[in-house]
Amino acid sequence: MNNDRKEELLTRWMDDALSEEELRELEPVLAEHPELQAERTDYLRMREELRGVIPAESEPPYPDFFNSHLERQIRESGRSEEVVASRRRGGAFDRMKLWLMAPAATAAVVMAFLLGMKSAQPNFEETMISAAPGSEVYSPLASVSTEVILDKESEATLLVVEGLDPLTDNDLAVGQGLLEGEHGYFVNTQKVY
Amino acid sequence: MNFFRHIASNLVKGPVPGDAAGGGGGGEPDSLPDAELVSRCQKGDYSAFDALVTKHRGRVFAMIQNMVKNEADSWDLAQEVFVKVWKALPKFEARARFSTWMYRITHNVVYDWMRKRKIESVGDLDDNLLDREVIAAGAQAAPAQAARPDEALSQGELRATIEGALQRLSPEHREAILLREVQGLEYKEIADVMDCSIGTVMSRLFYARKKLQSLLTKS
Numbered sequence: 041m042n043n044d045r046k047e048e049l050l051t052r053w054m055d056d057a058l059s060e061e062e063l064r065e066l067e068p069v070l071a072e073h074p075e076l077q078a079e080r081t082d083y084l085r086m087r088e089e090l091r092g093v094i095p096a097e098s099e100p101p102y103p104d105f106f107n108s109h110l111e112r113q114i115r116e117s118g119r120s121e122e123v124v125a126s127r128r129r130g131g132a133f134d135r136m137k138l139w140l141m142a143p144a145a146t147a148a149v150v151m152a153f154l155l156g157m158k159s160a161q162p163n164f165e166e167t168m169i170s171a172a173p174g175s176e177v178y179s180p181l182a183s184v185s186t187e188v189i190l191d192k193e194s195e196a197t198l199l200v201v202e203g204l205d206p207l208t209d210n211d212l213a214v215g216q217g218l219l220e221g222e223h224g225y226f227v228n229t230q231k232v233y
Numbered sequence: 234m235n236f237f238r239h240i241a242s243n244l245v246k247g248p249v250p251g252d253a254a255g256g257g258g259g260g261e262p263d264s265l266p267d268a269e270l271v272s273r274c275q276k277g278d279y280s281a282f283d284a285l286v287t288k289h290r291g292r293v294f295a296m297i298q299n300m301v302k303n304e305a306d307s308w309d310l311a312q313e314v315f316v317k318v319w320k321a322l323p324k325f326e327a328r329a330r331f332s333t334w335m336y337r338i339t340h341n342v343v344y345d346w347m348r349k350r351k352i353e354s355v356g357d358l359d360d361n362l363l364d365r366e367v368i369a370a371g372a373q374a375a376p377a378q379a380a381r382p383d384e385a386l387s388q389g390e391l392r393a394t395i396e397g398a399l400q401r402l403s404p405e406h407r408e409a410i411l412l413r414e415v416q417g418l419e420y421k422e423i424a425d426v427m428d429c430s431i432g433t434v435m436s437r438l439f440y441a442r443k444k445l446q447s448l449l450t451k452s
Binding site for chain 2: 052
């Protein structure tokens with residue numbers, strides 16, 4: 041008989057749980073070790089003492105509070121799980137929203153760019169503010185007022201630009217629509233003196 | 234004081250989680266068998282769960298108390314056990330008795346706590362310490378923990394002696410003895426609780442009894 045089998049049979053023998061066949065199987069071992077009978081008797085007495093002093097049940101301190109505290113814990117853990125779950129749901133929604141937002145944001149940027157480009161382009165009608173008959177002044181800035189004054193007697197052309205830093209001669213392109221100068225003004229007039 | 238506890242207990246009780254109606258009728262929860270209470274719990278009846286807790290908290294607390302020997306920790310761990318029981322109840326399929334399943338959860342909670350405590354105190358837990366193959370039958374597998382003087386006075390010398398001897402067993406041997414001799418579980422149930430084979434249970438019981446007998450004879 042191997043040790044595992046012997047341990048199993050002896051354990052069940054202690055508990056008086058052997059069948060007749062198993063008891064017969066164990067008999068040689070008991071015959072070889074007569075001290076086992078005394079050990080068994082001692083153990084059964086010890087077990088009774090053990091059961092007498094170690095209770096199977098022992099109410100926790102404050103048993104009513106035990107239940108109410110448990111209920112609160114369960115309720116709180118349920119709530120926190122709901123929060124986590126909703127965060128997970130929200131997180132998934134947020135991620136989906138981000139995916140949807142990406143093309144929308146791209147479209148918005150493109151639109152803003154186009155609008156910016158359009159607004160940056162000179163508004164010819166607005167910038168042709170005040171010109172002598174037959175003359176045009178184009179300004180990239182709508183806030184700048186311009187005026188062309190032709191003085192035949194003195195044979196002079198006076199260009200009045202208000203709202204800008206002082207211009208140099210290079211800032212003006214006079215004649216056939218040639219743009220020059222830092223400010224990019226174009227003055228087209230039928231007569232230049 | 235008891236009156237105060239009763240009032241305090243009722244004050245903190247709100248609507249039962251998951252079932253505002255308090256479950257289906259059919260008898261006082263306290264008098265129902267476990268299977269019926271479990272069935273009601275699985276339908277979300279918290280009052281049935283409250284009855285289960287009231288019915289089993291004494292056994293769970295005693296089991297934990299005998300394993301960890303600290304009343305405050307035992308109280309907290311018993312709470313943890315029942316929180317886990319509540320959460321796991323929807324998956325309970327009644328293949329085993331409810332009490333056996335509950336002891337299994339208790340076993341896990343206690344061993345998790347011991348592992349955590351071991352890690353916090355000395356570093357990583359060496360699982361070999363819990364391996365039955367490396368525990369000699371005569372080895373002192375658990376540190377001796379003397380009962381407090383007031384306990385010894387109130388519980389008597391015999392109890393202190395037996396408790397002292399139990400504490401000198403390894404956790405696995407101690408648990409096997411408690412489940413068999415104190416809680417009265419069958420070998421198969423002990424195997425289910427401790428997640429091992431019946432042969433292992435037999436071996437643990439064999440060596441635990443010899444060790445306990447040896448310790449008590451010496452003392």
